[in-house]
Amino acid sequence: MTDMSPATPNDLAAWWMPFTANRSFKAAPRLITRAKDMHYVTADGRKIIDSVAGLWCCNAGHQRDAIVAAIREQAGELDYAPPFQFGHPKAFRLATKIADLAPGDLDHVFFVNSGSEAVDTALKIALAYQNISGQGGRQRLIGRERGYHGVGFGGISVGGIVSNRKMFGLLLNGVDHLPHTYNREKQAFTRGEPDWGAHLADELERIVALHDPSTIAAVIVEPMAGSTGVLPPPKGYLQKLRAICDKYGLLLIFDEVISGFGRLGFAFAAERYGVTPDIICFAKGVTSGTVPMGGVIVRKHIHDAFMRGPEHMIELFHGYTYSAHPLACAAGLATLDLYAREHLFERARDLEPKFGDAFHALRDSPNVLDIRTIGLVAAIDLAPIEGSPGLRGMRAVEKAFYEADLLTRVAGDTLVVTPPLIVTEAQIDEIAAKVARVIRLVE
Ligand SMILES: Cc1ncc(COP(=O)(O)O)c(C=O)c1O
Numbered sequence: 001m002t003d004m005s006p007a008t009p010n011d012l013a014a015w016w017m018p019f020t021a022n023r024s025f026k027a028a029p030r031l032i033t034r035a036k037d038m039h040y041v042t043a044d045g046r047k048i049i050d051s052v053a054g055l056w057c058c059n060a061g062h063q064r065d066a067i068v069a070a071i072r073e074q075a076g077e078l079d080y081a082p083p084f085q086f087g088h089p090k091a092f093r094l095a096t097k098i099a100d101l102a103p104g105d106l107d108h109v110f111f112v113n114s115g116s117e118a119v120d121t122a123l124k125i126a127l128a129y130q131n132i133s134g135q136g137g138r139q140r141l142i143g144r145e146r147g148y149h150g151v152g153f154g155g156i157s158v159g160g161i162v163s164n165r166k167m168f169g170l171l172l173n174g175v176d177h178l179p180h181t182y183n184r185e186k187q188a189f190t191r192g193e194p195d196w197g198a199h200l201a202d203e204l205e206r207i208v209a210l211h212d213p214s215t216i217a218a219v220i221v222e223p224m225a226g227s228t229g230v231l232p233p234p235k236g237y238l239q240k241l242r243a244i245c246d247k248y249g250l251l252l253i254f255d256e257v258i259s260g261f262g263r264l265g266f267a268f269a270a271e272r273y274g275v276t277p278d279i280i281c282f283a284k285g286v287t288s289g290t291v292p293m294g295g296v297i298v299r300k301h302i303h304d305a306f307m308r309g310p311e312h313m314i315e316l317f318h319g320y321t322y323s324a325h326p327l328a329c330a331a332g333l334a335t336l337d338l339y340a341r342e343h344l345f346e347r348a349r350d351l352e353p354k355f356g357d358a359f360h361a362l363r364d365s366p367n368v369l370d371i372r373t374i375g376l377v378a379a380i381d382l383a384p385i386e387g388s389p390g391l392r393g394m395r396a397v398e399k400a401f402y403e404a405d406l407l408t409r410v411a412g413d414t415l416v417v418t419p420p421l422i423v424t425e426a427q428i429d430e431i432a433a434k435v436a437r438v439i440r441l442v443e
Pocket residue numbers: 056113114115116117119148149150151222226227255256257258283284
């Protein structure tokens with residue numbers, strides 16, 4: 001593809017890009033025009049390897065035939081169906097499949113269109129559940145420092161990323177935060193779950209003592225915090241949170257928007273940790289990123305608590321025009337089939353030791369402060385350039401794209417690698433070698 005004209009827009013001004021340094025991007029745009037399996041093709045015809053599954057979402061790889069065919073077919077059969085008071089068969093089929101993948105009695109699925117909507121939906125369900133259960137005083141929500149729960153007002157309120165919060169007013173009332181679980185001195189260069197840090201879950205006891213359990217509805221955490229640079233849960237931490245929530249009647253919500261659908265070697269991280277939350281948020285991997293979709297899975301007793309009162313009445317005043325969109329449901333069904341057929345969750349689990357070896361081998365590269373690996377996730381903390389935090393990371397993304405034919409991602413100065421689960425052992429080595437080169441390029 002050497003002719004750039006069809007792929008290259010002549011005016012980049014109109015699109016105000018999300019979470020992007022717009023002026024820098026538009027001065028040197030990184031345009032992507034095609035994708036297949038593990039690779040993207042750039043507007044100037046270069047094939048670059050995707051080390052981040054798009055944005056932690058294309059877990060099955062790109063443009064997989066079965067998923068593409070399912071979306072095409074669906075578009076030709078039923079383009080849209082209203083989800084309020086009507087339904088279409090694939091929505092029910094997909095909900096059943098997702099409920100089957102979820103642990104315990106997480107049996108009911110509420111569909112939305114993104115991770116942010118999933119989080120706000122989960123928080124609303126938690127508050128409403130406490131309300132209809134005669135516990136209307138339970139209105140507080142507990143999140144965690146360095147947590148990312150999308151960009152809705154609920155999500156940024158319980159989230160713990162300062163830059164995502166500080167410009168947007170006072171946010172939700174009655175939110176408190178657990179401390180984050182990262183301590184470089186105690187945890188540096190850990191594979192999997194760090195040994196140190198389970199005691200940080202006891203901070204929930206302090207928060208409960210401060211506010212009284214009768215005022216707290218729910219606790220929300222990512223089982224593995226992703227967006228602030230990958231913070232795997234310390235051994236025993238999630239189990240402790242579960243026990244404290246049980247002790248005080250708090251609902252435990254796992255935001256599995258990135259840990260779901262195989263990233264940590266299981267359908268959900270809940271399974272990896274043997275901890276069953278009351279509510280799971282999912283998105284991204286459910287359609288392998290092909291059509292926007294998210295959802296919330298709730299335990300049976302939560303769902304059933306709403307199924308009282310007159311049967312002609314709407315039980316939950318919540319939902320989206322595009323909840324369970326037919327194209328998303330078709331994509332979701334094809335994606336889950338493909339994950340099962342190719343055993344991709346097990347594949348991620350089997351590859352974890354090899355993946356860990358490949359990235360921990362970069363430990364002596366210049367400016368490396370820490371490396372964390374878990375499942376098919378690696379995070380490499382680089383020392384910030386003095387006075388300009390985030391600049392080395394940004395340069396790394398640019399150098400990777402232009403000079404190493406690598407699509408990568410950073411959180412500040414932390415390089416993050418989260419490839420599609422179809423990555424081969426040779427491609428793991430290839431990505432690690434490219435990352436090593438990029439680290440030297442930004443020395
Ligand atoms: C844990 C978590 N929750 C929520 C979200 C928000 O998802 P979306 O961007 O689809 O709204 C993300 C996105 O990365 C996420 O990592």
